[in-house]
Amino acid sequence: MALRxxxxxxxxxxxxxxxxxxxxxxxxxAYSAGVTTYVGPPGGLVWPDPVVLGIxxxxxxxxxxxxxxxxxxxxxxxxxxxxxxxIARLRSLGATPVDVGQGDVPWxxxxxxxxxxxxxxxxxxxYRDTGPVAAVVVxxxxxxxxARFWGEATDWTVHxxxxxxxxxxxxxxxxxxxxxxxxxxxKTVPDRLHLDLLPYPGDDKAAEVDRxxxxxxxxxDIGQGDVAWTCLTDPExxxxxxxxx
Numbered sequence: 001m002a003l004r005x006x007x008x009x010x011x012x013x014x015x016x017x018x019x020x021x022x023x024x025x026x027x028x029x030a031y032s033a034g035v036t037t038y039v040g041p042p043g044g045l046v047w048p049d050p051v052v053l054g055i056x057x058x059x060x061x062x063x064x065x066x067x068x069x070x071x072x073x074x075x076x077x078x079x080x081x082x083x084x085x086x087i088a089r090l091r092s093l094g095a096t097p098v099d100v101g102q103g104d105v106p107w108x109x110x111x112x113x114x115x116x117x118x119x120x121x122x123x124x125x126x127y128r129d130t131g132p133v134a135a136v137v138v139x140x141x142x143x144x145x146x147a148r149f150w151g152e153a154t155d156w157t158v159h160x161x162x163x164x165x166x167x168x169x170x171x172x173x174x175x176x177x178x179x180x181x182x183x184x185x186x187k188t189v190p191d192r193l194h195l196d197l198l199p200y201p202g203d204d205k206a207a208e209v210d211r212x213x214x215x216x217x218x219x220x221d222i223g224q225g226d227v228a229w230t231c232l233t234d235p236e237x238x239x240x241x242x243x244x245x
Contacts, residue, residue: 002155003197003208003242004170005178006048007038008073008136011060011192012114019057021113024093025075026055026132035059048198051174052131056196064115064192068100071193071238073118074107074179076127076134083108087120116192127177135167135177136195139185140236146180149235152215154197187237190222194239196229201245205230209242 012018016030019037023030029042040046040054047054077083087108091097095110098117102109106122119137121127127134140146147166151158156168156178164182169175178195199205209230213219220231220239228244 002203003153003199003212004048004155005053005195006198006243007054007056007196009194009196009241010055010057010116011064012057013060013063014114015057015059018112018114018116019055021093021095022055022057025090025095025112028132051170051172053133053136053176053195065189067189069117069192070139070183070187071191072116072137073133073193074127074135074137075118075120075132076130077121077123078128079123083120083122090120129174130176131174133176135179136193137179137181138238139183139187140180140238141182141186142236143180143182145235149215149217150178150180153212153217153234191239194241196241196243198243199245203245205242205244212242 010018015037016032019030019039022039026039028039031038031040031045037057038054039057040049041052077086090110094113098109098111100109100117108120109117110120111117121134138146143164143166144161147158147161147168150168155171157171158168160167166180168178199208212232216235217232220233222231224231230242231239232242233239
């Protein structure tokens with residue numbers, strides 16, 4: 001049994017506007033079949049996408065707090081010119097520069113129209129084949145422990161593990177990385193972004209949730225009521241959901 005990450009869930013006051021921003025930012029399409037806005041590759045809705053992680057923007061009644069998100073997206077670029085052009089285009093779409101204490105670094109930190117931070121990376125060979133999203137990055141206190149949990153929780157392969165950084169990627173070798181970065185600050189507010197995981201056809205969702213609990217996941221009640229998905233937190237308190245197959 002295993003679970004596959006299928007999308008990044010983003011909370012927004014205006015899901016349609018934020019979904020539209022990310023569709024334009026990534027060169028993807030926005031699909032609004034219900035209350036959420038799903039952003040995925042162009043050419044018609046395919047879900048779950050076999051390679052990329054889509055972005056599902058979910059409406060919530062509250063704005064983002066001033067606290068920096070502990071989960072963010074890194075965007076890939078292919079050249080210095082591409083990085084410059086992408087930053088200019090994102091700013092024209094409503095992104096704003098953000099200072100999170102990054103100092104003098106080769107990447108640029110921006111925020112989407114509702115303040116969700118993300119990075120536009122300088123060209124890096126490791127991200128040449130990821131598509132527009134290079135990585136989903138999670139702040140944590142123990143990257144090694146996070147790699148152990150998420151490596152067991154999902155069918156993604158652990159690529160690198162060190163005291164300050166760990167990374168995983170789909171065993172199929174495409175799409176973004178899932179990266180854990182050691183940070184000195186602790187989690188204080190709910191994540192504005194989180195991962196949604198999906199069982200494979202024929203797998204037992206309840207058994208998968210029990211397996212995650214045995215690995216260290218905890219149940220999470222955010223007032224979701226009687227829904228088809230299950231809300232959990234990983235060992236450092238990052239929220240995630242297991243969807244119904």
